[in-house]
Amino acid sequence: MLTKTVLRAGLAAVALIAAVPAAATVVDGAAGSPAHTTLVAAVKAAGLVETLSGTGPFTVFAPTNAAFAKLPAGTVETLLKPENKATLTSILTYHVVPGKIAAADVLAAIKAGGGKAELTTVQGGKLTGSIVDGKVILTDAKGGTSTVTATDIMESNGVIHVIDTVVMP
Numbered sequence: 015m016l017t018k019t020v021l022r023a024g025l026a027a028v029a030l031i032a033a034v035p036a037a038a039t040v041v042d043g044a045a046g047s048p049a050h051t052t053l054v055a056a057v058k059a060a061g062l063v064e065t066l067s068g069t070g071p072f073t074v075f076a077p078t079n080a081a082f083a084k085l086p087a088g089t090v091e092t093l094l095k096p097e098n099k100a101t102l103t104s105i106l107t108y109h110v111v112p113g114k115i116a117a118a119d120v121l122a123a124i125k126a127g128g129g130k131a132e133l134t135t136v137q138g139g140k141l142t143g144s145i146v147d148g149k150v151i152l153t154d155a156k157g158g159t160s161t162v163t164a165t166d167i168m169e170s171n172g173v174i175h176v177i178d179t180v181v182m183p
Contacts, residue, residue, distance in 0.1 A: 070171035071114035117165035154181035
């Protein structure tokens with residue numbers, strides 16, 4: 015079963031994030047995970063903590079530290095500089111979809127879409143979900159792909175799905 019495969023692959027990330035109290039926001043959930051320190055630093059640098067701690071609901075496709083490490087050398091450091099705040103904000107909000115979309119909803123949308131589901135991000139761009147080898151894959155605007163490795167980390171103002179690659183608008 016697809017959901018079981020995805021959940022098994024991300025069990026460690028789920029355990030880390032799940033340790034945060036249930037009343038936590040999506041920001042609190044990420045901040046409670048040692049696998050998401052780069053994401054949290056980026057959210058802070060972009061000034062998005064207050065927004066993503068708001069009512070929402072939000073669906074966050076949260077790249078791990080290892081996902082950020084796949085970017086070319088120096089990219090993260092450059093993006094964290096104050097003069098690059100607009101670019102960083104655009105990238106981060108491309109990882110957020112309005113609403114609370116559980117994994118089952120993503121799978122249903124992919125099935126209903128004949129194998130693909132288009133998600134409109136807060137940034138305004140599109141992510142395309144599909145299933146490859148039993149895993150949910152997101153394809154970004156540049157044709158890059160990311161695998162969903164953990165799903166349905168429910169927070170008070172949304173849901174987090176962990177991904178293994180940073181998606182780009």
